[in-house]
Amino acid sequence: MSDSISAEQLRLFIERIERLEEEKKGIADDIKDVYAEAKSTGFDVKTMRNIVRLRKMEKHHRDEAEMLLETYKQALGI
Structure with a gap:
């Protein structure tokens, strides 16, 4: 009986995962459609993706990344 319960639980988990994947x-x-719409109105999608990525970061991580980027740019004379 425990085999059928485990199989049933497994089936339910798999079905939940499949629904969530869909x-x-x-x-x-x-999201792809929103980027396409933004691009069609003249926005730069690559820059928008970077902004979204930066906004997800905590401020201190974002500041650290920006400082490191600036350091690398200065080292390369950019």
Whole structure:
């Protein structure tokens, strides 16, 4: 009996994961559409992606990354 319960639990977990993966794909498609819309109105999508990435970071990590980038740019004379 425990085999059937474990199999049932496993099936339920797999089905939940599959539903969430489908939702994730839908959300990814929606995000892609927003970037396409922004691009069609003249925004630079690469820069927008960088801004989104930076906004996800905590301030001290963002400051550290920006300082390191500036240091590297100065070292290369950029």
